[in-house]
Amino acid sequence: MTPHNHAKAGDYAEAVLLPGDPLRAKWIAETFFDDAKLVNSVRNCLGYTGTWKGKSVSVQASGMGQPSLAIYVHELINVYGVKTLIRVGTCGGLNAKVKVRDLILAQGASTDSSIVKGRFGAFNFAPIADFELLRSAASKAEEKGMRYHAGNMLSSDIFYHADGMAGYDKLPEHGVLGVEMEAAALYTLAARFGVKALTICTMTDCLITKEEIDAEQRQTSLRDMVEVALDVAVEG
Ligand SMILES: O=P(O)(O)O[C@H]1O[C@H](CO)[C@@H](O)[C@H]1O
Numbered sequence: 001m002t003p004h005n006h007a008k009a010g011d012y013a014e015a016v017l018l019p020g021d022p023l024r025a026k027w028i029a030e031t032f033f034d035d036a037k038l039v040n041s042v043r044n045c046l047g048y049t050g051t052w053k054g055k056s057v058s059v060q061a062s063g064m065g066q067p068s069l070a071i072y073v074h075e076l077i078n079v080y081g082v083k084t085l086i087r088v089g090t091c092g093g094l095n096a097k098v099k100v101r102d103l104i105l106a107q108g109a110s111t112d113s114s115i116v117k118g119r120f121g122a123f124n125f126a127p128i129a130d131f132e133l134l135r136s137a138a139s140k141a142e143e144k145g146m147r148y149h150a151g152n153m154l155s156s157d158i159f160y161h162a163d164g165m166a167g168y169d170k171l172p173e174h175g176v177l178g179v180e181m182e183a184a185a186l187y188t189l190a191a192r193f194g195v196k197a198l199t200i201c202t203m204t205d206c207l208i209t210k211e212e213i214d215a216e217q218r219q220t221s222l223r224d225m226v227e228v229a230l231d232v233a234v235e236g
């Protein structure tokens, strides 16, 4: 047990899905898992373990932002022995070719966060996804006929940028596809502790075209994304 998690040893499966939102964690457990069991409710940052297609799998909310995610992920790896972490998030779009409802598979994660920058001194570390998880997610999205893009994500510490699009500086011009708030810290911790990680996001609002997802589309899209993530989690 930790200050943030009252699950016992063995309560988590080796593979864990990581939504930012605790209510998305509850929805995933109640909608997709067989035999879902609540394993953590400290701060209402809910965690569940159950089965998907007969195999054990967990979901744990990460909260919003890299500091919050880093706490849960550090503990999942080092206290609970988790080996595969798949973030299932929402993101903003930074490229007009990415349409709302499209998946972004974050092959890499650029960041403005000192959590990553602060650790590497003169070097710009490049946080990247596990290749096997990335390849598997791409082929499963393809099999389901889903639109997806694999590429660079921005993990920002800032949701409300005082400088508007100028706050994103040159990133969209360099192919960055979307913006969310957690992937870079997830990938950096996974690299440090030798485990596998991937971030899959549904694009919900495009900062370039101003297109936004509606409530019904949001639910369907999240459902498709979670099915891909669960298949990757249990099948690799
Ligand atoms: O939908 P989630 O997974 O929370 O992800 C995105 O939504 C939150 C901001 O609204 C941030 O956590 C961002 O990364």
Ligand SMILES: O=c1cc[nH]c(=O)[nH]1
Pocket (backbone or CB within 6 Å): 090, 091, 092, 093, 159, 179, 180, 181, 204, 205, 207
């Ligand atoms: O972090 C996020 C998530 C969704 N939409 C955004 O613009 N940013």
